[in-house]
Amino acid sequence: xxxxxxxxxxxxxxxxxxxxxxxxxxxxxxxxxxxxxxxxxxxxxxxxxxxxxxxxxxxxxxxxxxxxxxxxxxxxxxxxxxxxxxxxxxxxxxxxxxxxxxxxxxxxxxxxxxxxxxxxxxxxxxxxxxxxxxxxxxxxxxxxxxxxxxxxxxxxxxxxxxxxxxxxxxxxxxxxxxxxxxxxxxxxxxxxxxxxxxx
Amino acid sequence: xxxxxxxxxxxxxxxxxxxxxxxxxxxxxxxxxxxxxxxxxxxxxxxxxxxxxxxxxxxxxxxxxxxxxxxxxxxxxxxxxxxxxxxxxxxxxxxxxxxxxxxxxxxxxxxxxxxxxxxxxxxxxxxxxxxxxxxxxxxxxxxxxxxxxxxxxxxxxxxxxxxxxxxxxxxxxxxxxxxxxxxxxxxxxxxxxxxxxxxxxxxxxxxxxxxxxxxxxxxxxxxxxxxxxxxxxxxxxxxxxxxxxxxxxxxxx
Numbered sequence: 001x002x003x004x005x006x007x008x009x010x011x012x013x014x015x016x017x018x019x020x021x022x023x024x025x026x027x028x029x030x031x032x033x034x035x036x037x038x039x040x041x042x043x044x045x046x047x048x049x050x051x052x053x054x055x056x057x058x059x060x061x062x063x064x065x066x067x068x069x070x071x072x073x074x075x076x077x078x079x080x081x082x083x084x085x086x087x088x089x090x091x092x093x094x095x096x097x098x099x100x101x102x103x104x105x106x107x108x109x110x111x112x113x114x115x116x117x118x119x120x121x122x123x124x125x126x127x128x129x130x131x132x133x134x135x136x137x138x139x140x141x142x143x144x145x146x147x148x149x150x151x152x153x154x155x156x157x158x159x160x161x162x163x164x165x166x167x168x169x170x171x172x173x174x175x176x177x178x179x180x181x182x183x184x185x186x187x188x189x190x191x192x193x194x195x196x197x198x199x
Numbered sequence: 200x201x202x203x204x205x206x207x208x209x210x211x212x213x214x215x216x217x218x219x220x221x222x223x224x225x226x227x228x229x230x231x232x233x234x235x236x237x238x239x240x241x242x243x244x245x246x247x248x249x250x251x252x253x254x255x256x257x258x259x260x261x262x263x264x265x266x267x268x269x270x271x272x273x274x275x276x277x278x279x280x281x282x283x284x285x286x287x288x289x290x291x292x293x294x295x296x297x298x299x300x301x302x303x304x305x306x307x308x309x310x311x312x313x314x315x316x317x318x319x320x321x322x323x324x325x326x327x328x329x330x331x332x333x334x335x336x337x338x339x340x341x342x343x344x345x346x347x348x349x350x351x352x353x354x355x356x357x358x359x360x361x362x363x364x365x366x367x368x369x370x371x372x373x374x375x376x377x378x379x380x381x382x383x384x385x386x387x388x389x390x391x392x393x394x395x396x397x398x399x400x401x402x403x404x405x406x407x408x409x410x411x412x413x414x415x416x417x418x419x420x421x422x423x424x425x426x427x428x429x430x431x432x433x434x435x436x437x438x439x440x441x442x443x444x445x446x447x448x449x450x451x452x
Binding site: 047049050051052053067069073074075076077078082085086087089090091092118134138 | 203204207211214215218219291293294296297298299300301302303451452
């Protein structure tokens, strides 16, 4: 097991967004979470990665985590390459490894030509590629993806699933928030978040 | 905590700042604009006023123009630095949070930002000091620049506190305007202070000691040590408070 959630609860004012969430994630699996807008999917992701604190319950994580938030969270005045360098340092990756990994991701998601561009000069789709690449840079063992393909064209969308399938084969556990029920066959398990509980 | 991360953070913060070309341009233009307005609007009549922060009662006479140059040098530095500090801490807060989730320690990031901020404050203080000296001959230029550093230190602390407390950009700007306008932009004017009622209120405001240091060093040979020490103390309170707020806000839950 790589992720264990036990009886997670979270409220905002009187509204109980998450009531009693328990979930286990094993290595080499892809788990999907669907739910209506405002169901609390992103809040749950935030609690898993540590952006928010749960009111009740515990989160146990084992291994390196990669997190791709729903909206692009980047430094608009830094270049793509500088992002890779900055985040590689945060992850504790050495220079050579960081160079190899960033080259691989730039080529796989087909945006090597923007390596020296500032984020503010990139299209929304390219920013999202970088947003995702940062989560993948350190070869995580647990990948938390909150609607990671917003703004992707069809080709990039296919490349994204190609990459995640490869990660799954390597033993990575992937938790993905999605709206697309058409992705069902790509997932090992799928949960619906409704009225604060996973079904 | 590693030096490597702090240095990399510092380098990235400076790059982000330098790439905001309009901001750099305004940092150069605003002080020159303020001082040019003083040059064209203030009179040369001599006015007597008291140096309030000295132990003994000292009255000096200075031209209205001279007082205005010194006062506006302090005011401009306070304005610019507080807005810069606010921007620095607020602008990339979500991206900084992401860096922390990925392995940066909040203190490493904060030290990088503070180092960058102090470097910029030093540049602004030297620039405004030299510019003021070009308009009006300052007696102790080195010490005068030190007083501008002091106002920069105090007001950058205030900007950091506001930026750590409030999320919204407009709320932050309004909170800066509230204090900076009243304090450094009005009440600390030596001419106003000399005749003000309830002077003790003005003494408790953040710009009091830096403003006093500026006026003492610009036109007299009195020692400004008392004012400098108190100014540093004020700045340190803001700094520690902002560090605590930043840490609480940025820590992993």
